[in-house]
Amino acid sequence: MTPTQLRAYVTVVRLGSVKQAAAQLEVSESAVSLHIGQLRKELGDQLFSRAAAGLAFTPGGLRLASRAAELLGLQDRTVHEVSAAGRGRRLLRVAASSLFAELAAPGLIELFAKRAADLDVELSVRNPGTFETLLLTRAADIAIGPPPPVVDQAIAGRPVMNYRLVLVVGPDHPLAGVPASPGQLRDQTWLLGPSATADRGAVPGLLRRFAVPDDRQRIFQSHAAALAEAKRGRGVAPALSFTVAPDVRAGHLQLLGGPHATFEAVWHSLVLAKPDTLPAAAELSRFASTPRAIQAMMRGAGVSVGRFKPSVHVTLWS
Template sequence: MTPTQLRAFTSVVRLGSVKAAAAELGVTEAAVSLHVAHLRKELEDRLFVPTASGLAFTPGGLRLASRAVEILGLQDRTVREVSQAGDGRRLLRLATSSLFAEHAAPGLIELFAGRADDLDVELSVRQPAQLPGLLAARTVDLAVGPALTQVPDFLVHQPFLTYEVVTVVGPRHPLAGRTLTAAQVRDQRWLLGPSAAGDQGAIPGLLRRLGVPEAQQSIFQSDAAAVEETRRGEGLSLALRFAVAADLAAGRLALVEGSALRASGTWAALALPAHSRPPAAAELWRFITSPRATQAMIRGAGVRVGRFRPSVHVTLWS
């Protein structure tokens, strides 16, 4: 059996279909089916069969899935550790939602990476729904996104920071300082950051509860850009209270009040069990709940109006 075959099979197991696995891997369904066929022949086990309710796995298929994840993870970890040993550096691969990446990751990573001269942190910005799969495939070492109500069995989950989302406008906007209902703001122009385009998290949830039509939403490349446009224009924006506190205090922004116009959210760390984590991921797992980390996330520089590319690490937007 080959790593390519195992990777195809684990994707089928995790996603529940050959079609979904092919889409994730960027190959044809025929290629995935061929890899699975080779495994079936070599192991003399059907591994799974299609049913009206989805795929039904044999006991051997489930055992292979569990072992394949371990094998692939060990392969990726070995390649990474050999490479790091060659240049004397460690790499921590962190995947987060866009909201966390913009507002809290800069301060956290600057403080955490600054404690070790041999550590590089690679940050990739992903949709929250992708995070469990990235961890399962050992593509990343640790993930941060909206707290989950249901955690996959193969992951551990650690909520660590609660935030408040508020509705803001420019100081001369006619709605500034008013207390309004959802119906009164639903058809206004909304200026939003990239997190509004997702399905999970406090901001998408608030927009759904308000019933804001997509035609009234303008999505900017960052929350900072959306807020900057809000200061100058006639739209409403959703922002983290700690991120706009200085603008509110200085009168550069104003709140629009109302129970329907605010929400709270919680960020949580996701990782594989402790015995499967690289040392750097285990260190960040412990550090992220500390008071120093909380202060760094809330008081960090955050992102400016342009794209988020802080100097302390590589950022991969996807």
């Protein structure tokens, strides 16, 4: 088996189509089919067949998909590590939910990176629903954000920071200073950051609590942009309590009262369980829950609206 063959197979599995896999890999369909055929011959397994609903994978085909993704992740990680070692540096890849990445990660990562002169930290925004896959395939060394409902035995998790999500409006909004019922909140225009589109997390949980319909949700490129719209009185915005405290004190925003207007949650760090844990990942997981790190997260300036690009944004700290 070659990395090229495995990459072709993994792409077919992910997209469910040889044609789409060829387009993404920028090769011909016959080239992808050739790689699949070579794998079938070497492994003695059909791997998958065409069905009315798409591709139907054999048990061996599903096992190969999982193992191939892991092998390719190890290959990519090795390339990064060898390149970094050649420059006398180490690389730590952090996957984070958009809420954490925008509002808490900059302070944490900047402080942590200062602890080791030879460490580069790469932060990328990922959907929390992909955290386990990213770790198991070695595409990320540590993930921080909402925890999965059930943690895989190959992954170790620990709480990082308790936080409170609150609802805010501008001082001129009709609900400013008025106790609002769940029904009134449901009918408002909700101003949201990219975390609203995630599989899990505090913001999606809050939207489910109020059963906010899709046509009442406006999603912005960043949470900071959503709050800017809230200051103009254009709707209700969920926000981290510690990030909006200065604006509330200054009168630029007002908190909505009532027990239904707050949401308590916890960010967790996830790493591969021992002995597969990367030492730098284990150290960041431990450090993130310390009082000094939490203070840094709460004081962090965050990523500016212009720089934050949730689908592709990557920031390096050295």
